[in-house]
Amino acid sequence: MTKPLSQAKTRTTETTGWGYGIALVIFGAALVLGTAARAEETIKSHGYSFFGDLKYGPDYTHFDYVNPDAPKGGEISIATLGTFDSMNPYTRKGRGGALSTVMYESLLGEGVNAQAPADMYAEYYCLLCESLEYDEGKNWVIFNMRPEARFSDGTPVTAHDVAFSQQLILDQGLQSYADAVSKRIDNIEVIDDHTIKYTFNPEVSRRSLIEVVGGMSVWSKKWYEETGARLDESRLDISPGSGAYMVDEIDVNRRIVYKRNPEYWGNDLPFNAGRNxxxxxxxEYFGDENSAFEAFKAGEYTFRNEGNSKQWATAYDFPKVKNGYVVKDEIPDGAPPTPAGIIFNLGREVLKDRRVREAVALGFNFEWTNESLQYxxxxxxASFNQDTPLMATGTPEGAELAFLQSLGDLVPPEILSEEVRVPHTSGANRLLDRRNARAAMKLLDDAGWAVGSDGMRRNDAGEPLRLTFLLNSAGSATLSAVVENFMSNLTSMGIEAVLERVDASQYTLRERDRDYDMVYDSYIPFLSTGGGLQQVYGSEAASYSLFNPAGLASPLVDEIIEASQRAVTKEETDTTLIALDRxxxxxxxxxxxxxxDVHWTAYYDQYERPETIPPYxxxxMDFWWYNADNGAALRAAGALR
Structure with missing residues (x-):
């Protein structure tokens, strides 16, 4: 799927059937290659990283972490909660089906629900392209595509499809993506059927431009023109993709099955060795966590990446685990954890007062929650880059301090002089920590929310301090218990705390519209910089970006992101990203x-994996494989349905 990062400023030199004003310029081969002097200034490669350091050379045969001799075959099945009514995840309308982007590839490849390669960060390797060329200043990039690439209907994947897809996402896709990328692309030129050139705006940072356009999903221009389908509509019919998998079965709200395309054009590429x-x-879709877990025990699906601590601690003692039919395994996770938590809707007037947010936060008792509900x-x-070298610690010093000082009055004095913010501590022996409750009461008093005779807090106008928490009723019982106890503490402070449980469809709609005061959601960690940071943390799209559920809009954050994209060395980049975390x-x-910091996995003993799992x-679903003998034995024993 398109990454969080174009209406490109384009010139039209050819009238196209889809009428989107992309420049389709046909050049001769000699003009494409240019003069010898230009060739000396051009970098040509099989992959891309901003600093030019690629782990895998042009003659790589496979990624180090895969088993290149892994057998093909079998099925892996997983569960998801809720519902779906669309197979088009690129629109705000409807609820997209799980993995509904898996059919589509990009010029620079990705994995099936995984980064590829998964052992290196911010390195990208050719998939639909066989090479790319760019100038040292990264003002433009040319992708030389593989002529053998095909969509699942047998039609070739061409530069015309790439250009069409780019403009389609700009015209009909997510607004935050279009707004961000439109300022970065000056021109798109289709040089010939298998060569496309992007020219970038000279006034913007070079960071993330090549990987963003290289990571755009490529759709069939022919299919969209013939069907008249739009990217901003909810629909179950899909365009053919060029990926290793294609849709096999759709049973709305019950099941989606993808099958490996036996005619997949890219089977023999080094990029795909040991994968797919x-x-x-x-x-398989389920209405709630309990029914999903019971179905796993019964053998209705075969793999769980467990996220419920109670179940992990207490529920995996059923007979199939004891007799070895089901493997329970903890696998180290080397990626920074997802920055998840209770998010404030900063668009709500009452939550614009930091003192109110501080008081509400003091109602969350992590220590009690972890011990009493999460074993x-x-x-x-604490950090958006937890346990990585880019996690801010202590007070700023050295290069980080110098950088923050260079931003002048944008930086509040306390950021320079005080230790970085860390979560408050609470006592684990009781839900309501009295010390924190007293501090919260004082903050609410100071913010003008006095306690009335009925114990409820009101402002000078007599309006109650009312906060709603939006919760997906299909979520885990443990999360529900965590939120209930948190809301109980808020009630003890005199806040009218309302927990609104809604079904998955309503939850999706209300979350998109930010119809909540608080919600349990997440942002993204960042081990590198790029235009996607503006979509997630920046001010420009703060009022509507789906990636920014708080609606954060901070001039300081904006400037740090811009500075990170102007940095010319890795050391300078890292300094700005530490400051961004702070x-x-x-x-x-x-x-x-x-x-x-580990993956909790449980699966029927018919899967094998590399001995060492890559960090990211x-x-x-990407590089594990099926053991046919074990699978047959499980079925013979009646362990699987």
Missing amino acids: NFDKIRI GLFKQR ALRHEFFMIPTWYN ALGY
Whole structure:
């Protein structure tokens, strides 16, 4: 799917059937190659990273972490909660089906629900392209495409499809993506059927431009023109993709099955060696967590990446685990944890007062929650880049201090002089920590929310302090219990705390419209910079970006992001990203909750994996494989349905 980052400024030199004003310029081969002097200034490569350092050379045969001899075959099946009514995830309308982008590839490849390669960060390798060329200043990029690439209907994937797809996402896709990228692309030229050139705006940073356009999903221009389908409509019919998997079965709200395309054009590429190993990927839908878990025990699906601490601690003692039919395994997770937590809607007037947010946060007792509801299995997250070298610590010093000082009055004095914000501590022996409750009461008093005779807090106009928490009723019972106890503490402070449980469809709609005061959601960690940071944390799209559920809009954060994209060395980049972590924590738009540094996995003993899992992906749908003998034995024993 399109990454969080174009109406490109374009010139039209050819009238096209889809009428979108993309420049389709046909050049001769000699003009494409240019003069010898230009060739000396051009970098040509099989992959891309901003600093030019690629782990895998042009003659690589496979990624180090895969088993290049992994057998093909079998099925892996997983569960998801809720409903779906669309197979088009690129629109705000409807609820997209799980993995509904898996059919589509990009010039620079990705994995099946995983980063590829998963052992390196911010490195990208050719998939639909066989090489790319760009000038040293990264003012433009040319992608030389593989002529053998085909959509699943047998039609070739061409530069015309790439250009069409780019403009389609700009005209009909998510507004935050279009707004961000439109300022970065000056021109798109289709040089010939298998060569496309992007020219970038000279006034913007070079960071993330090549990987963003290279990571755009490519759709069939022919299919869209013939069907008249739009990218901004909810629909179940899909355009043909060029990827290893294609849709096999759709049973709305019950099941989606993807099958490996037996005619997949890219089977023999080094990029795909040891990957795309399953014949089928099946997703089963369930209305709630309990029914999903019971179905796993019964053998209705075969793999769980467990996220519920109570179940992990207490529920995996059923007979199939004891007799070895089901493997329970903890696998180290080397990626920074997702910055999840209780997010404040900063668009709500009452939550614009930081004192109110601080008081509400003091109502969350991590220590009690972890010990009483989560079996002590979690750690408390503080940073957006937790446990990485880009996590801000202590007070700023050295290069980070110098950088922050260079931003002048944008930086509040306390950021320079005080230690970086960390979550408050609470006593684990009781839900309501009295010390924190007293501090919260004082903050609410100071903010003008006095306690009335009925114990409820009101402002001078007599309006109650009312806060709603939006919760997906299909979510885990443990999360529901966590939120209920948090809301209980808020009630004890005199806040009218309302927990609104809604079904999955309503939850999706209300979350898109930010119809909540608080919600349990997440942002993204950042080990590198790029235009996507503006979509997630920037001010420009803050009022509507789906990636910014708090609606954060901070001039300081904006400037740090811009500075990170102007940095010319990795050291300078890292300095700005540490400062970004510090600034985001200072803005305080989220109550950080918990994280886990291992993957909790449970699966029927018919799957194998590499001995060492790469740091940035568990990859169970990407580079694990099926053991046919074990699968047959499980079926013979009646362990699977």
